[in-house]
Every structure is written in C-alpha cells, then in structure tokens.
Amino acid sequence: MATHKEVGTSDTPRTEVVISPGEAVWLCRCMKSKKYPFCDGTHKQIEGFGPVKVECGKAE
Secondary structure, eight states: OOEEEEEEEESEEEEEEEEEOOOOEEEOOOSTTTTTTOOOOOOOSSOOOOOOOEEEEOOO
C-alpha cells in the first residue's frame, strides 16, 4: 500500500510517495484532492487537470 510524507521546508514543500514493487497509484495534479497526494477524482470538476499514473516495476 502506498504511503506518503511531507518533506522539504516551508519555502520548498515536497511530498514523498513510497510505493511497493508492482504497485501503481494515481497522483493528484489539481491540488484539490481530499486524499492528496493521491487522486480522488476531484479533477473532473476542474478543466485542464487530470491525475498522473505512477508505477513501480516488479522486483526481479
């Protein structure tokens, strides 16, 4: 299961997302998701924004 934590500073805030091998997540780009940084579909109400899919390859 994907996890996230806030890293960086107040001047350069960042969110670090950790996913497991073989896992895929949709990340929010509209900045309005109630599950941020994960997409909850809110972008459907905002023109021009959609999520980005991030996948981690399976370990060999």
